[in-house]
Amino acid sequence: MRARRCATGRLIIEDGQHATGRFIAVDPAFMMARQQEAPTNLGMLPADDDGKTRETPHGPGVLRMPDSGFVAQLAMPNSRTFDMAGDDGRMRTYVLDAANESFAVLSRDGDGWSVREGGRVSLWGEVEQSLALWHAAGSPAATRFGISVEPDRQRIWLENAEDGPSWRLPVIPGS
Known part of the structure; x- marks a missing residue:
């Protein structure tokens, strides 16, 4: 699995119950950020005929770049990603979200990319929407996020x- 990028922020505690602040930076190196509680398992890998396939303007490279990767993680905070060769030998990027019982599988499709999705949430659709909002705002750096x-x-x-x-993140009770 790919490590997540580490974001650094500064929060001001307002009243003991609320804190607000801004991100100072997103570390461009692959570092482990504090993960949400890991699921007991990631679920089964989807079969080649599971889900619906469509074209997508974004390949897995958006997950690996510092700024777009940060925005993509916001769209799917419970997800884990990894690359693995399929039965045909072609590499695929798997995005699995056990919490939402959803998956996306990215594959090279000629000069572009296709995504096969299934489950309760359109994981890659959420990433595309998040990237569209970010691009519409001029693709700002993480320091413009709070x-x-x-x-x-x-x-x-x-x-x-x-x-x-805005993007909601999971809350871990008692943390």
Whole structure:
């Protein structure tokens, strides 16, 4: 599995229950960020005929770049990704989300990419939507993102906490 990028932020505790701040940087090196609790297993790999296949403008490279990888992780915070050769010998990138029982499998399709998705959530659709919001904002660096933390929710936002695009993150009870 690929390691996740590490984001560094500075939070100000407002009243003992709420904290808000901005990201200072996203480390471009592959480092382990504090993971959400790992699922007991990642589930079964999807069979070659599971899910629906479509073209996608984004290949797995968006997961590996510092800024786009940060934005992609926001769209699918419970997911794990890895590369593996299929029965035909071609490399595929698997995105598995055991929490949502969903998957996406990216494959080279001529000069472009295709994605095969299945489950309760369109994982790669969420990534595409997140990247579209980010591109529409001018592809800003991580330092333009902020974070709000409350006892029952965590949220990453772009530019403005009140009305900017935002992404909810999982909350680990008791942490």
